[in-house]
Amino acid sequence: MNIAVCVNHVPDTASKIKLDSSNTSIDYTGVSWILNPFDEFAIEEALRFKDNSSGTVVYILSAGKDEAKETIRRALSMGADEGILIKNDLALDSLSISELLAMQIKELNCEVVFCGKQSVDYDNTSIGLMIAEIIDYNAISDCVTLSIEGSTVKAEREIEGGREIIETSLPLVVTAQKGLNVPRYASLKGIIAAKKKNIKEVTLTSSTSTVKYNSLSIPNAKNPGRVLGSDSGAVRELVRLLREEAKVL
């Protein structure tokens, strides 16, 4: 079986965010880039499949600039088989990116697709589900346990106050939530092997955008709050303020 894992190359969440002069993008100088943290769970789940069934090929797909190859290589070093970069320099909307990924998934004939539940750049939480609709696959979002036997799928997804147990069938897109598994580290052998692997580049075009990004702003820094004291002597004043000023008690 062929499996696709979609991975995104994103600014490290610890990076300081500044805007560029146009206020439409962040200033990327000094920003370090990482594999989107949720995509690590997606990769791990695909690799577990491969470990347990011979003949599984795991493809890593990313739509982005040349730099995204670093992230693809990181996924290859964990043990994935082949990497494909869908070249794209534009800031496309989620639906357009989903279309590009969907085309490639069709082309590679992948029956199972793993995504992260969310990219930590624009936090859209949509691409996996959009891909599923475009290629008419079943989909489970925010997945925390998954079992596939034959074409029968049982899974759990996280919801407010609990979990839903879901039954469906292949073909399938899964978006990974933390808790699905514990991602492996790349082995030294994996890192060396990944260096030698060729990452294929493809150029595809999507239809027109449905969303326009206007501008960015940095949220106003809050006025520094009041420090009420350094021991339990301050608690009475805290409770008074919460009731009388904030009116939350």
Place this chain on the structure above:
Amino acid sequence: MIRKLLVVLEQRDSRIKKTSFEVCSIAAKFAAKNKVEVVAIAIGDEITNLSAVSDYGISSIIHVKHAGLALYSSSAYKKIILNYINKNAIDYILLTNTAFGRDIAPRIAARLRFGLLSDCISLEITPTGFKAARPIYSGKAIQEIETIGNKGIATIRANVFPAAIQSVSANIMVQKPELIDLSNRTVEIIKSDGKIDVSEADIIISGGRGMKGPENFHLIEDVAAILGGALGASRAAVDAGWRSHSEQIGQTGKTVSPSLYIACGISGSVQHLAGMSTSKYIVAINKDKDAPIFSVADYGITGDLFEILPVLTDEIKKLNNRF
């Protein structure tokens, strides 16, 4: 031509969730100001509080009712909603940014090619669609965004918009679904033991590594219990195995926006702030006066939580007795 807006309501355990009423309120405002026609749709079996939708300014309510639809089924719900949208030429769709809204909205957006704006913290309707602001980069930036092409779908962050009472008459139309495609369905919900979930709570009190161990969390549980709030945790507390991941707040946990958030022994890393910085009031209890949590806190105590928390419980008890 009058434009049409559909609110997709979320029900759980046969009740419309509070967060859906927030969406109703926004829609009612649009109806008054922008002259759009608003209809709310609920899918499920019995729904006991459906008429409450009209307390939030919406009178047209459609209930697609069937025993097989009591639990969420992405395949069935999706087809029912798409069917309704196509038949009624809907222009705008609104839902909550909950596990339900996050699952169904992208599916509908992709099928109809409606622009999707997710997790909005401000929203306007325009002749061409929606215009919104939404936090990105873990809340470190705000993105101004709009839909293109006349149609739009938006999901709203919970607890940001007020659910304002504005009673109108309720006109509930019960319909049978034309088809029920259960190829992707929830067969059961496992609830986490009766506690209030952080994503639904109006007051949250969270503990981090400063709690020192799982045995000390009763200090937080006590405060949560008398405030009727929920217990949250930082990733450090979850990774150490002290608390369950369902309580984790932050980038890889839940995003919350309660009226009051009390952080105890939490330093305030960017990833933690990503999940809670839009809370209305933030209190920090931390013995390190330089901890970044103080930069977002409205009120802070720079001391030892083991000394402070028991006193906090007592003071709130006293307050409750007085009023």
